[in-house]
Amino acid sequence: MTRVVLAPPVLAFLPEYAGLEDPVAELRAVVLDAVGWLGEDVTVLGDDQARRVAAHLLGATTRTGSEPSYLVMGNGSARRTDASPGPYDARAVPFDDALGRALLAGDRAALAEVDADLARELWATVEPIRRVAALTELSGAKVEYDAAPFGVQYWVMRWS
Amino acid sequence: MTLRLGRHEFGDDATLMMAIVNRTPDSFYDRGATYAEDAAFERVAKVVGEGAEIVDIGGVRAGYGPEVSAEEETERVASFVGRVRAAHPQVVISVDTWRSEVARAVCLEGADLLNDAWGGHDPALVEVAAEFGAAVVCTHTGGFKPRTDPYRVEYDDVVRAAIDATVALAERALAAGVARESIIIDPAHDFAKNTFHSLEVTRRLDEMVATGWPVLVSLSNKDFVGETLGLPATQRLTGTLAATSVCALAGARVYRVHEVVETRHTVDMVNSIAGRRLPQRAIRGLQ
Numbered sequence: 001m002t003r004v005v006l007a008p009p010v011l012a013f014l015p016e017y018a019g020l021e022d023p024v025a026e027l028r029a030v031v032l033d034a035v036g037w038l039g040e041d042v043t044v045l046g047d048d049q050a051r052r053v054a055a056h057l058l059g060a061t062t063r064t065g066s067e068p069s070y071l072v073m074g075n076g077s078a079r080r081t082d083a084s085p086g087p088y089d090a091r092a093v094p095f096d097d098a099l100g101r102a103l104l105a106g107d108r109a110a111l112a113e114v115d116a117d118l119a120r121e122l123w124a125t126v127e128p129i130r131r132v133a134a135l136t137e138l139s140g141a142k143v144e145y146d147a148a149p150f151g152v153q154y155w156v157m158r159w160s
Numbered sequence: 161m162t163l164r165l166g167r168h169e170f171g172d173d174a175t176l177m178m179a180i181v182n183r184t185p186d187s188f189y190d191r192g193a194t195y196a197e198d199a200a201f202e203r204v205a206k207v208v209g210e211g212a213e214i215v216d217i218g219g220v221r222a223g224y225g226p227e228v229s230a231e232e233e234t235e236r237v238a239s240f241v242g243r244v245r246a247a248h249p250q251v252v253i254s255v256d257t258w259r260s261e262v263a264r265a266v267c268l269e270g271a272d273l274l275n276d277a278w279g280g281h282d283p284a285l286v287e288v289a290a291e292f293g294a295a296v297v298c299t300h301t302g303g304f305k306p307r308t309d310p311y312r313v314e315y316d317d318v319v320r321a322a323i324d325a326t327v328a329l330a331e332r333a334l335a336a337g338v339a340r341e342s343i344i345i346d347p348a349h350d351f352a353k354n355t356f357h358s359l360e361v362t363r364r365l366d367e368m369v370a371t372g373w374p375v376l377v378s379l380s381n382k383d384f385v386g387e388t389l390g391l392p393a394t395q396r397l398t399g400t401l402a403a404t405s406v407c408a409l410a411g412a413r414v415y416r417v418h419e420v421v422e423t424r425h426t427v428d429m430v431n432s433i434a435g436r437r438l439p440q441r442a443i444r445g446l447q
Binding site: 010011012017018019020021022023024078085150151152 | 437438439440441442443445446447
């Protein structure tokens, strides 16, 4: 059975950006646990930068099993609050709420129809999510993380 | 190189703040503020709270002043060391003295480090350090006797002179039985040096670091800072921190200071710029 994990391509995961304290310790632990659940052979969905993050996460885990696996590097808006990296946009939270509901439901049609232009305006990384919805079923969603600690909406989810 | 200071060990990437605690009535900066034992004890608690790894307890003003006998110096510092040892077991206790009899008394009370600020004037001091397993600071003082200010001193090459003298003292300490990882060298800004000498020692501190011996710098509010900026002792912090930055970039390991927090921030910032220390916590732009 295909295994899918959604995780945010947070650059702070990378060792070259490590500090004395890990600002994403909790998120990192959740992501590594989820990535470790994937099979040995993983297809990464994401841009070049996200693939670097994914490569680090995959390298930091030991995976076994032959299940087809996808690691989807995406996240919601980075314009949710005044403390977000991008300037506040009132459309961000409703956008994330709708996206979160579609992810939880494994609603492939809704995910495929996410407004790519709006997502770009809201600094949301959704293209990998749209792609995985076209590639495989997303059933039995398990939400491991759902928060926006730095004003960016992160989800860590598993489907199988 | 790993540093072993008495009962304390530090990794080879550690920089250490050595806070000055004067049990003197006449030191140039604090002017007797911590001469009274309780005031000195409060100063220790304050600097330990600020993160100082070392306290450097001194009983005799470095410059000219009324003579302080070995007995008087011992009375000022020895039992005080014992009191600090009991109250702050985690802190390295250094004592600033050139006298071996004082060194013995403070080692018996638990001192970890002997800051021989007058550069081997009493050759028996390193033997005391070896006997007690204490560390020692080897200082360049141009062969001057203790408490002597420079007068028309010149060098062919002040940095060469400082390196030769301190390395010779370090090797002598080693031969006397002090552990290699317990020996520190100090170019001693202002000691046997005019302002131009101290500026040059600062500028070329990397040559001293290149000897491989861990380097201590004592820059805090000194006259070379004051003369360079035209400022009295109470207004030299910025200049001190600028000099501290240059020494940190060169790789100094120990910083003898009045202001612990400001110096720690400066040294950490410089070492992070130099790529020797990670930022404390970085998330901006990396979310």
